[in-house]
Amino acid sequence: MKIVDAQVVVTSPGRNFVTLRITTDEGLTGLGDATLNGRELAVSSYLVDHVVPLLIGRDPHRIEDTWQYLYRGAYWRRGPVTMAAIAAVDVALWDIKAKAAGLPLYQLLGGASRDRVRAYGHASGRDIPELFDSIRARQAEGYQAIRVQTGVPGLTNVYGVRHGAAPAEGADRHPRPVVEDWDTAAYLRHIPGVLEAVRNEFGPELPLLHDAHHRLTPIQAARLGAALEPYDLFWLEDCTPAENQEGLRLVRQHTRTPLAIGEVFNTVFDYQTLVNEQLIDYVRSAVTHFGGVTPLRKLFDYAAQYQIRSAVHGPEDISPVGMAAAIHLDLAIHNFGIQEYSGHTAATDEVFRHAYTFTDGHLHPGEEPGIGVELDDALAAAHPYEAAYLPVNRLADGTVHDW
């Protein structure tokens, strides 16, 4: 079999998605997600201008070799644009291989290690009553594990918190980045009381997660983790910008709250100290941003040696193609932890018809050969790209802060 064509489709059914479709001389096609929120066209260009010409004529079955060829061969390694582009190729090739075998992808990854995949959803509120309503809404949808984000008194615009009908994070199509505001001291004073209220209202059994979104220093994170221990979090996510991996030693010494990190990481090297020293409990990378199924499977196997589990990043900006690939991997690996799942707009689900299902808070990839996603080109074309930025974050004095 040979690759005869590869196209990049950029569509915006509510938000932008970048999809690679690889076609073979036998008529089989495969899809890969290359969406990098707020920088979509950079990945599209990387694929169209630099990668697609290299794919034509290659044997689509040689997934590992193609991955190494694109990663090592480029010389300029790592980075989100490169790794999202390689991920799209990798997933599209797995899709083709599984279709050629007539099997759903998870069967090629060793078969199911579980019957279904537990997902967590997002709840948020500007205040506690609004947050309670949001948690109840997620429970009504079936979620059995919930991430809680809350407004902070004195701050008007906080990451992850829904303002009225507006989307909570990143989906706004702003032609310039929205400026959010931040005050770490106010956040640290406020958040333990919120989690106490949620725990009291919803009881001891509901798994609760919280995302600090890279905003704390190691000592602030250590203090927060310790303060949250009575509320038994499933995890505290991205407590620091963890490219300073050694900083997690300090956090770990001071708290038994489980830690999850990695949604912005794109290679195993970003995790070495965190995993080798068992400084975290969950690795958070997405198939789409980590170079695909091939390297993410290796990361999970490496993490398993340290009793660290998977928790694949699954916000709305991972397309249904990236989500499907994640769910196949989740079903197959032994050290699965949990899958983030925000769902998509109805328009997105029409553009990307998918076999995976969400029932009673759990996902299943379905039994269609391949990853089980089809892209409707005509519908995709009806939703052209729209420039959109993620927000930026500033302190009260105007200093740009992590977000």
Ligand code: CS2
């Ligand atoms: C978030 C993301 O899902 C999460 O945990 O941190 O929503 C993140 O902000 C977006 O994916 C950025 O594109």
Ligand code: MG
């Ligand atoms: Mg996060």
